[in-house]
Amino acid sequence: MSQVKEVTAIENDSTPSRGVGRLMLSQFRSYSSLSLDLDTRSVVLTGPNGAGKTNILEALSFLLPGRGLRSAKLGEVKRIGSSHPWAVSASLVDGGIVTQIGTGLDPESTDREKRITKIDGQKVKSQTVLAEYVSLSWITPQMDRLFLDGAANRRRFLDRIVYGFDKGHAGRLNRYEHHLRERSQLLKQGRADPQWLSSLEAALAEEAVAITAARREVVGQLNQALEAYNGVFPRAILSLSGSLEEQWGSLSALEVEEWIRDSFAQNRYQDQFTGGSQVGPHRSDLDVIHAEKKIPASLCSTGEQKTLLISITLAASELQSIRKQTVPLLLLDEVAAHLDKKRRIALFEKLLGLKIQAWLTGTEKEFFMGLEDFAHFVRIEEGTIAEIQRPNV
Numbered sequence: 001m002s003q004v005k006e007v008t009a010i011e012n013d014s015t016p017s018r019g020v021g022r023l024m025l026s027q028f029r030s031y032s033s034l035s036l037d038l039d040t041r042s043v044v045l046t047g048p049n050g051a052g053k054t055n056i057l058e059a060l061s062f063l064l065p066g067r068g069l070r071s072a073k074l075g076e077v078k079r080i081g082s083s084h085p086w087a088v089s090a091s092l093v094d095g096g097i098v099t100q101i102g103t104g105l106d107p108e109s110t111d112r113e114k115r116i117t118k119i120d121g122q123k124v125k126s127q128t129v130l131a132e133y134v135s136l137s138w139i140t141p142q143m144d145r146l147f148l149d150g151a152a153n154r155r156r157f158l159d160r161i162v163y164g165f166d167k168g169h170a171g172r173l174n175r176y177e178h179h180l181r182e183r184s185q186l187l188k189q190g191r192a193d194p195q196w197l198s199s200l201e202a203a204l205a206e207e208a209v210a211i212t213a214a215r216r217e218v219v220g221q222l223n224q225a226l227e228a229y230n231g232v233f234p235r236a237i238l239s240l241s242g243s244l245e246e247q248w249g250s251l252s253a254l255e256v257e258e259w260i261r262d263s264f265a266q267n268r269y270q271d272q273f274t275g276g277s278q279v280g281p282h283r284s285d286l287d288v289i290h291a292e293k294k295i296p297a298s299l300c301s302t303g304e305q306k307t308l309l310i311s312i313t314l315a316a317s318e319l320q321s322i323r324k325q326t327v328p329l330l331l332l333d334e335v336a337a338h339l340d341k342k343r344r345i346a347l348f349e350k351l352l353g354l355k356i357q358a359w360l361t362g363t364e365k366e367f368f369m370g371l372e373d374f375a376h377f378v379r380i381e382e383g384t385i386a387e388i389q390r391p392n393v
Contacts, residue, residue, distance in 0.1 A: 019357030030383035047380035075112035135164025138331035151285035235291035242284035
């Protein structure tokens with residue numbers, strides 16, 4: 001049986017009811033302008049290396065709070081040589097409802113890192129509102145070292161997933177980081193009012209407990225989804241580690257809040273010189289175990305780490321696909337090319353079964369054979385759209 005037949009064995013009623021119906025870019029990376037009119041089916045971007053495929057995925061990633069899939073500064077994504085700010089706009093289709101989301105550099109500000117966000121043409125106070133409309137997961141080649149590098153990237157990976165389950169998570173993280181910076185500045189001055197510090201630390205402790213509780217809840221749901229999975233990708237077992245998580249097992253949430261507040265106060269002298277804080281959710285880590293081999297992901301082969309990452313991401317997308325609060329999107333940059341035929345077919349069938357809009361990139365169309373009836377194929381060459389092939393059905 002051919003690969004096409006194997007993939008298209010999925011029932012034809014696989015069109016997602018939610019997704020990006022139109023994407024527009026202005027002065028973003030290699031694009032002076034771009035307009036893609038689609039329906040909610042998946043999108044396959046093909047073209048040579050350097051054509052601008054990943055730039056489109058990065059633009060989509062700015063539909064979430066933060067710096068996108070490359071963790072770039074906002075001023076860095078503006079098209080080289082352009083005197084105009086960059087902007088990304090998307091029409092989000094959710095059943096019969098269309099919401100227009102726009103974000104980019106504030107044209108009225110001289111600050112290269114000030115971002116503006118609009119919902120249906122109306123400016124909103126903070127980019128954290130984006131998490132109320134979109135849930136995004138992505139895999140990029142740069143994430144191949146996710147289980148080997150520092151904990152910060154794993155925290156960001158997990159928090160992006162949590163955004164899709166808890167609309168308030170992005171706001172909590174933003175407030176926590178703001179309070180943490182404010183506390184560090186006060187400690188460095190050396191003459192901070194103790195009552196002011198205590199008030200800040202109480203706010204930090206409250207946010208810390210809420211952030212950790214949200215992470216723990218999502219990790220638990222992911223583990224349930226991963227445990228039920230039976231396919232060609234390895235199962236993963238997830239857990240959170242850190243001093244805050246260690247307390248959680250023996251104390252109530254209120255007692256944990258008191259513990260971390262006391263820890264902030266006790267560590268003021270040390271934090272004055274080191275900056276930040278010795279404790280808190282900004283020190284937590286996401287631990288991943290290969291379930292079948294019972295070894296940490298960091299000790300697995302490169303190929304196993306890649307497939308573990310795919311397993312976790314698919315589990316998150318599956319959970320998000322059955323939720324109705326946000327429009328779920330999945331960005332897969334150069335993933336299919338690194339899978340054998342069996343795993344490619346399994347990946348495509350999973351995506352179709354989830355009824356989620358995925359955006360996939362690859363140098364050759366052949367990597368995506370079997371998706372012609374279910375996805376838009378867009379050929380990118382030198383930062384322009386060379387060809388669009390609409391789904392056959």
